Amino acid sequence: MTDFRVKGRGRVNTDKPIKFTFDDQTFQGFEGDTVASALLANGVHLMGRSFKYHRPRGVVTASSEEPNALIGTTRGKGRFEPNTRATIQEIYPGLKTESQNKWPSLKFDLGAINDRLYMLFSAGFYYKTFMWPRSFWDSVYEPIIRKAAGLGKAPTEVDPDIYASRYMHCDVLVVGSGPSGIAAALTAGRAGSKVVLVDENSEMGGTILSEPSVSIDGQSAWDWLEGAMAELDRMPNVRRMTRTTAMGYYHQNMIGLVQKLTDHMGDVPDGAPRERMWRVRAKEVVLAQGAIERPMVFDGNDTPGVMMAGAAQTFLNRFGVLVGKKPVVLTSHDSAWYSAFDMADAGASVVAIVDTRNELPKALQNAAKARGIKTYLGYTATGTKGRLRVSALRVNPVRNGKVGAGHMLFCDAVLVCGGWTPSLHLFSHTKGSLDWDADAKVYLPGHKTEDVHIAGAGRGLWGIAAALDDGTKAGMDAVKSLGGKAGSATYEVAEDRTGTGITQKELPTDRNPGKAKAFVDFQNDVTAKDIRLAVREGMKSIEHVKRYTTNGMATDQGKLSNMNGLTIASDALGKEAPKVGLTTFRPPYTPTTFGAFAGYHKGTHFEVTRCTPIDSWAEENGAEFEPVALWRRAWYFPKAGEDMHKAVARECKATRESLGIFDASTLGKIEVSGPDATEFMNRMYTNPWTKLGVGRARYGLLLGEDGFIRDDGVIGRMRHDLFHVTTTTGGAARVLNMMEDYIQTEWPDLKVWLTSTTEEWATIALNGPNARKVLEPFVEGADISAEAFPHMSVRECTVAGFPSRLFRISFTGELGFEINVPARHGRALWEKLWEVGKKYDICPYGTETMHVLRAEKGFIIVGQDTDGTVTPLDAGIGWAIGKMKSDFVGKRSLDRPDIVAPNRKQLVGLLTEDPKTVLVEGAQIVDNPNQPKPMKMIGHVTSSYWSESLGRSIAMAVVEGGFDRMDDTLHIPAENGAIVKAKVTGTVFYDPAGDRLKVE
Amino acid sequence: MLLIHCPYCDDTLPELEFSYAGEAHIARPADPSKLSDEEWRDFLFIRTNVKGVHAERWRHINGCGRFFNALRDTVSDRFLTTYKAGEARPDTTTLEAAE
């Protein structure tokens, strides 16, 4: 294998050779290499296949905008990552990489048949090719597209890595550490500002790393850079961060930074995070992101070996790698001439510099001549030779607009430069305006919406001297905005490489342009022809052209392709570029891992898990759990060999026959107190509260102003000015918010205060005919006999010595008590009741049994049997409305025409014809099962269970006009075309007279 | 992430501490029973949905817990000002000039 490494060039550490693999072949590079630079040093240009046509593709850039050299990397089990940019991934010993979009191999790929079928895949092919016949979509087109779609392959294992997350505040955040960024950081740092300087590369310096021949303040550029870094590091108020991408610019100067911490390491320290997301709030931001080199659009411009001239210069000067030994340079900008000179000076035989321009500075031409480089001015490129690697470039003179005869320039690399595009992606995130510079044919930053300064090539400035001066000015402006004053600085720059250039549409050709494979967007395989076709087919705005052709829609967001696409579209439309528009850049700036966004929020940290004081007992006693809102609740308590069905049947039976114990601590609890507490309750809830005596409790129903049920719960009156309000488990926070809203903004005159007490109380429900027998001996300070303590009562007393609010209520239909004790005593009380309850075969039950028992009694669960469109009348609980009340939240809506209209969906019971059939919750209900599809659905099943007590299934459902359909038979289409018949009933299935509450 | 000024805490704090609470200056009618169906419908459902300066309610839910009002430009997503519940809507023309 040929070695393309140049001795004495580059910044890689040649004392530290590193072996890694690419497609299972071992390669050697040096410490400091990227995968791309190390492969190029070994003469490898072919690094991937394109997305649509599977064309062979080589690396085209040396930086994060790389569209082609996307690889899969493996860093151990679960650590496979697709679409890593080979130009960013640093090598380390043992790194495994692979190419993408190829089968069976990178050099021979069957998917490349698409390339021969390119007529099928032209612009808008999704909308045209696969339209008909309709029946082909599911069976033919869709599977093929699925198989072919996507870049790389998705990882299949859970990501085992840790992703960190932090906040940071600073005075000045400088994005980009080229000359302008460094100058800005030095200026603001010297003025004492708290400065953060970030760069996505492993090393700071930007352009300076690629321009060692320039001298600054009498030093070589690299020596100056070292000094500048040392000075920044000496300042305690300055922080430098490499491998750190500013990926999004959000409101009020919040910038998201993703710092890569370990992807470059062979030996990752245990527990080290892979990446860290920084959320930075900066008082001032300096964007010094430079410019991105623009490709040229001509037939065969995607052949491996055709790459950006600036990238070749970087590979040479930063990595010591010649991308070719016989390169041709094709350009319309002066900058590529310097790339040619550096390559020649490093020993390459530069075949020629081909420039589309007719006139060029004499100095450049002389410098080429001095190096023996042939120059072709006023030429175009019309084709390439070579499939897996370029072997020649076809060039033709253009005279008076006519393309002359072409000839071949034989070469091993084509280095192109179609001008430079200021990198203003982050600026665009702020919705800052971009103004068209008609002379330079670029967009430049216009109106600013944030406290931001743009410096250097981002403002269209060129050359290191201009960048240093502009960065200094940006730093001074930033400090001035902070209310300080920064000293100026001047830099003496010698051998600076300034220059100009032009930009253009696709290059003119003497061949049939309809057959040219002149790529605009390498990553999405969009050609110049596609863009012209889109315009011919009526796309007038660049946003339409983009979506029709997919130009700029790949992971690089068109960093290389947008401006070429716009130039070609504007030519096809005969309009100036700004009239055609500019597509919007959105975060992230470069592809960002999901891990970085998720940070610590994964697994058990994804959401908080709220546990009751009795949760540990449930866990020790074998409970299965289910999530309810943020709570983890005991679902059922299986004994050995029991499934849920068996366990729940046993728990139901035990509770109805003797005694069940249930942890109800998750119920929301709100203390409503103050002289106007009663008035407030009257206004909020549908029920009347004035006459509710102290020590009594009532079912409370809460509506929205729209008249629909929002929440419910039992409310006890503790004193004339104090209510103990309970809410649903999931509704607690919403109810408190709603109450606060009314108190603060509608009725600020009411003297009433709210306190959330959900977590202050542990709540234990005892239910069953033996409940009182177990509880009574524990109670002091209250008589809980049937006469003294009737159903729907509440007392303050002690239970087992713990201060308690003791309710006699029932959500099961059995004799029931709910004992509230301070949360810290919850488990102790539970265990005492448990010990004594054993002689009554006390049975712990979970939420599933609670659901069955309440459904047997027809008690609704808000959010299950109601869905935000159910009124109290629909739910059959109109009795909870205080008929004499003149107003309460939602009352007026109960008279709205829609609410009083006939045929609303109403909550009814359903009994299946076959008592063994348990309906599926959510199943749709139809009247006549023989109607043609789609059938008219008249409601759905809201709750459905096996009732052990009744020996059959029961269900509740909302059904249009349900109250008038009693005893009708309805139909529920089930799986496999079966139809279940069910009879409409009331919702109280068990003990309709309520006798079981009256246990003495 | 926006920074929002709570007029009660008199501090400018991250959006995470706040929750949005709909359009401002829509008072609950003193006696809803006196409203026609159309008037009640308008109170319930009809909102200005402006493109531009919008008066809206926020709650400092993870802070002092107070509801307050804000003027926010729905185009730029920028707050012009915030003010206490019950206060009149500030004159936007002077605020925009101050921008």
Ligand SMILES: [Zn+2]
């Ligand atoms: Zn506050």
